Amino acid sequence: MATQETPIDNGVNVQALLDARNALTDAPEAAQFTWRANTEWQRGTHSNSTIETFFGLGGEQTHRSSFSYDADHPEVFASEDNGPTPVEFVLVGLGACLTAGIAAVAQNRGIQLNSVKATIEGNMDILGILGGDPDVRNGFNDIKVKYQIDADASPEEIQGLVAQSQKRSAVFDAITNPTNITVEVN
C-alpha cells in the first residue's frame, strides 16, 4: 500500500519570508522598522503598556488588535504584584523570539515539530538595583535557556535548529550586544 508523505507544517510561511528577504535586499529602505510600546504609570511600581502600531515596509502598520500588559514587582519587593516584573518580560521576549525562530528554521529545513517547550532563567544579584553594592550590575549576570523539543529529527538536527535560531534572533542579539538608548523627557 502506498503511503503518502505528510507535508511538513509548523505553521510558518517560509516562502513569504524568503520572498521578503529578496524584496528587501533590493529595497533596503523598506526593511527599516520601528517597534513601539506605550507605557503609563498606574500606581506604585505598577505600569500598563499597550502595543498597537509599528512602522515598517515604508509605512505605518497596525496589529490586528491592541495588546495590553501590566507590569509590577512581586510582594517580596513590597509591591502589589499586578503583573510580571519588567525583567521577566525580557525573558518572555527571549523565549518567544528563540521559539519562533526554531519553528521558522525547522520549516525551512523540512523538520516537523511536535512540541517545543523552554524554561528561561535569568540570574540576578538584586544588590545591584538596590544600590547596595557598586560592583554588582543591575541586569542579569547570565541567562540560561533549556529547551525540550519533540521533533521528527535527529538530536544533532534539533541542536542545529536551536543554534541557528539564536544566530537569527533579534532579542538574543539585543541582550548579548550593547544598544545605544536615548531617553528624553518633555
Added chain:
Amino acid sequence: MTGSRRAVRTTTVIVGAGHTGLAVSHFLTQRSIAHVVIERGEVANAWRTQRWDSLRLLTPNWQSRLPGYAYDGDQPDGFMTMPEVIGFIDGYAAAIDAPVLTGTTVTSVRQVDGGYRVETDKGVFEAPTVMLASGAYNRASLPAIATEVPETITNVTPLAYRRPADLPDGAVLVVGASATGIQLADEIHRSGRPVTLAVGEHVRMPRTYRGLDVMWWMDRAGVLDEGLDDIDDLIRGRNIPSPQLVGTPDRSTLDLNALTDAGIELVGRLSALRDGVALFSGSLRNKCELADLKLARLLDRFDEWALSTGIDGDLEPPNRPAPTRVAADPRLKLDLRGGEISTIVWATGFSADYSWLEVPVLDRKGRLKHDGGVVTGAPGLYAIGLNLLRRRKSSFIHGAEDDARDLTDHLAAFVDGVARRDPAAPVT
C-alpha cells in the same frame, strides 16, 4: 591632458597580474585574443607586499596548479611560503609568456563608445572588454567602531602586519577568528604578548581528518567544485569567513581549543566601544556551537563519501574533534585605557578596492554586482578571483582555472558578437 592622450587599442585589458589575471591571459592567448595585463607592482604583487612573514598557503602544494602549470616539487603535502608562492606565480607568468606591463597603475576605468577606456599612469588603453583581476582582498575591512579606539592603542591590519616583533610590548586584542585572526593570535602569543581573541562567526576545520588533509577531502568529496546552483543561499555563501586553518610543515590543527590550551583568552565578538571600554557579545557559546555543528555536518559528508566510494576501510577511523571549550563566564568587557592592551589587530576581513572603477556597477555596500563574474549592466566587463564567484574554489589558486576558462568563453563570444555588429571594429 589625459583626455587627449592617444589610446592603445586592444581586445581585452586585464587589471592585475596575480594568479587569476595570468590564468585569464593564458586562455586569451590560446584563443589568439589580443590583450594586455596591467600590474601596478610586479607579478604576484599582493603576495609580495601585503602578507605577513610566517604566512603559508592554506592549500597543500599538490593543489597549487594553474592552467597548464602545476607544482612539481618533492613535497606535495607541504604548504608554500610566500617566497615560494611568488616564485610559483612568477614561473607561471614566464611559462605562458604573459603580456604583463608591470609598474603600471590603473587610475580609472570608464565606459566609452565601443567598450572601456583604461587610464594608467603610463598610458591609456581602449578595449571592448576588461577583466577585473585586481584581487578581492586589497583593503582591510574595519568595523566603524575602530575609529573610537583610544589614541594610546596601536591599530594594525593584517595587510600591514609582518611579524610580532614590530608590535609594541604589552597585551594584544585580536579581533576576528578566521584563518588570519587565529594565525596572528597564535604567533603574537608565542612572542610573549598576552592575547585576547574576539570570536564571532567562524568556520572550524581540522587540518587533517582520518589521516588526510582536509583540502584533500574537500577536493575529492566535491565540496570545492560546488557551483552557484548547488548553493542555496548565495548571500551567506559569499560572506562565509575563511576556515580556521594554518599551513605548517607538521600539519597541525589550529582551532580555538588549541588557542585556549596555549593560554589565549577567548571572548565574544567585539560589539561596541564605550568610553574606551571594549564590549564583547554574549554570543560566544552560540558561535562556537554553530561552528561545531557545521563541522560535524562536513565530516559526516566526508564519511558518507568515503563509504560510497569504498575507501572507508583503508582510512583511519573517524575520530571527531572535541567540542569547542568555552569558559563558563567569558569576559564581556576589556578596558582599553588602562595601558594593559597596547595593540589591536583587526582581522575583520578584507574587501576589494574599486576606487578607480568609474562604471556604475557597485551595490550599496561597494561590492561588484555580477553573475558568476559577468558584471551586471556593463557588457564586456568581467571579474575573477572573488569569493564564490562561480564555485566554492573560486578564491583558491587552483580555482582560477575553471573560472578563467568559463569567463574567457563568455568574453570570446561577446567579442565575436561585437565584431559581427561592427565588422570594421578593430578587434583582433
